[in-house]
Amino acid sequence: MADLTFYTNPQSRGRIIRWMLEEVGTEYDTVLLTYDGTMKDADYLAINPMGKVPAIVHKGKTVTECAAICAYMADAFPEAGLAPPLDQRADYYRWMFFAAGPLESAIINRSLGFQVTPEQKRMAGYGDFDDAYHTLIRALSATDYVCGDKFTAADVYVGAQVGWGLQFGTLPEHDVLKAYWERLAPREAWVRATEIDDAAAADMA
Missing domain, CATH: 3.40.30.10 (Glutaredoxin)
Structure with missing residues (x-):
């Protein structure tokens, strides 16, 4: 066992x-x-x-x-x-937990038909869907992987969100997202x- x-x-x-x-x-x-x-x-x-x-x-x-x-x-x-050295974990924690909190909340709420109004944005931790989506795009535009040039556990979590989002249409297609997922999808694991x-x-x- x-x-x-x-x-x-x-x-x-x-x-x-x-x-x-x-x-x-x-x-x-x-x-x-x-x-x-x-x-x-x-x-x-x-x-x-x-x-x-x-x-x-x-x-x-x-x-x-x-x-x-x-x-x-x-x-x-x-x-x-699969984890960076302790003194190099800022991006690792930042983007893994961004994907777990603001991004997933934005995706799920949008999929359920709930749209944040301008008056509600201050209350919603993710602002609105566009805020979370464009933040993701900017994060993945800078490097090949979440933490730079090396794959980490953050890419498992963020990558799964991106892969499913593109597959099921819960994330609008974008060249940055497609390129990121194309780097991850061939991984043997x-x-x-x-x-x-x-x-x-x-x-x-």
């Missing part, structure tokens, strides 16, 4: 963590959960009371929330080289993770 157990559904944000796990290269066990069934069972609610996936349990410690899991695993498995989750989704259908 592996030291790390991954709780997921292949049609969920768990795909981000599958990618991260494949980048790290550690052994892990997978528990597949269903939305209206095992995700709401008492056993899983003891791990994540939100009844949401993904979650990991590593050596008895539970971590939920995709950005937190990515940051945790980069630190827990330093041999994978992403390809392998996608194959695993696609097969699991087919089995659960």
